[in-house]
Amino acid sequence: xxxxxxxxxxxxxxxxxxxxxxxxxxxxxxxxxxxxxxxxxxxxxxxxxxxxxxxxxxxxxxxxxxxxxxxxxxxxxxxxxxxxxxxxxxxxxxxxxxxxxxxxxxxxxxxxxxxxxxxxxxxxxxxxxxxxxxxxxxxxxxxxxxxxxxxxxxxxxxxxxxxxxxxxxxxxxxxxxxxxxxxxxxxxxxxxxxxxxxxxxxxxxxxxxxxxxxxxxxxxxxxxxxxxxxxxxxxxxxxxxxxxxxxxxxxxxxxxxxxxxxxxxxxxxxxxxxxxxxxxxxxxxxxxxxxxxxxxxxxxxxxxxxxxxxxxxxxxxxxxxxxxxxxxxxxxxxxxxxxxxxxxxxxxxxxxxxxxxxxxxxxxxxxxxxxxxxxxxxxxxxxxxxxxxxxxxxxxxxxxxxxxxxxxxxxxxxxxxxxxxxxxxxxxxxxxxxxxxxx
Numbered sequence: 143x144x145x146x147x148x149x150x151x152x153x154x155x156x157x158x159x160x161x162x163x164x165x166x167x168x169x170x171x172x173x174x175x176x177x178x179x180x181x182x183x184x185x186x187x188x189x190x191x192x193x194x195x196x197x198x199x200x201x202x203x204x205x206x207x208x209x210x211x212x213x214x215x216x217x218x219x220x221x222x223x224x225x226x227x228x229x230x231x232x233x234x235x236x237x238x239x240x241x242x243x244x245x246x247x248x249x250x251x252x253x254x255x256x257x258x259x260x261x262x263x264x265x266x267x268x269x270x271x272x273x274x275x276x277x278x279x280x281x282x283x284x285x286x287x288x289x290x291x292x293x294x295x296x297x298x299x300x301x302x303x304x305x306x307x308x309x310x311x312x313x314x315x316x317x318x319x320x321x322x323x324x325x326x327x328x329x330x331x332x333x334x335x336x337x338x339x340x341x342x343x344x345x346x347x348x349x350x351x352x353x354x355x356x357x358x359x360x361x362x363x364x365x366x367x368x369x370x371x372x373x374x375x376x377x378x379x380x381x382x383x384x385x386x387x388x389x390x391x392x393x394x395x396x397x398x399x400x401x402x403x404x405x406x407x408x409x410x411x412x413x414x415x416x417x418x419x420x421x422x423x424x425x426x427x428x429x430x431x432x433x434x435x436x437x438x439x440x441x442x443x444x445x446x447x448x449x450x451x452x453x454x455x456x457x458x459x460x461x462x463x464x465x466x467x468x469x470x471x472x473x474x475x476x477x478x479x480x481x482x483x484x485x486x487x488x489x490x491x492x493x494x495x496x497x498x499x500x501x502x503x504x505x506x507x508x509x510x511x512x513x514x515x516x517x518x519x520x521x522x523x524x525x526x527x528x529x530x531x532x533x534x535x536x537x538x539x540x541x542x543x544x545x546x547x548x549x550x551x552x553x554x555x556x557x558x559x560x561x562x563x564x565x566x567x568x569x570x571x572x573x574x575x576x577x578x579x580x581x
Contacts, residue, residue: 184510188516192324195314201350252272310329321501321505322513324512324513334536346581356577358575360553360573361574366418366505368383372474373507378450393447394414396449422497424444471499518558526555540560
């Protein structure tokens, strides 16, 4: 190395010195704001758990990744050909200016509002709004999706494999998100799409390193909605979760004013979208845009939702009022998020603050529950002397690499560690999958 031992020593000493000076200032603030419990009981105890998680890393099937990369390149070449045929000219789909020219000058599609730089936006939202006007918009979205997956994961993951361990060791960060959720980098495993087949194909490339081992994943079922039920105290939501009802079907029946037996798959999808949209403080305009319906219908849907769950309406109203008054919100465990948005007269900024005020206690509490679960599960696995180990944490999901002989024991530990010991008005539930890859 070009760095001398003395230079390295001074650098390390400076880190320790600055940390000690900051401690003397910030420790008092922790106690003043009631954050000492979050730090001592959650964040400090989580450090060794995350250290193990990073050291464990994940094993990837690089041959499968390279095979998928070739398949995706063929798909991209095919899409590029289709784009040229649809537009009647060759252009670079990665160039916003060229895409803008093709869409709004050559094809004369409805132009969106201009960006701050004075150009027409070609963002995903714009392309989605143009999908009904011309098939080129949908093809561009598809092209971007495959290119993003190929460059971010298929071509990058093999290069991140450690030559000594043969595994990829992502970094997990306890700070950096407003809600308290973990984030990750190099690679960002938490951004991997899971809803479509393309994302699932990439997940299947994460496999056990040894023969006779399995990948076991435990995913919280609707944890944010369960936290909402607890925080709001809404009787309908609480009873639905206690009796293990299909919450999305129930909501759909209330939105459309029909019985649950009459709810179609499409209606249930709408119910699901509204359930989660409410947590993020969506407006009638936002819901209308997402569902591609009129603002009036969206307004009626939100009204029907709050009529069905009056406790949620009251909770949202009271939470926003408290946030305005105090300038912050907290999770059930005391994690605090400052909301300076209410100190301005800017309407857009205030509305953003209201959304943060509603969402943070829900998403932040869910994040705290997961962190506590990780600590408990880690303790139980070590107490049992098992060989299985955690390899990933992705928001509501905890993933383990386990010998086949330990699968049942690990599943029992996951159920115990992730669902027991919390005093909530509704039960927590996890869905467990066992496979030869990350399912």
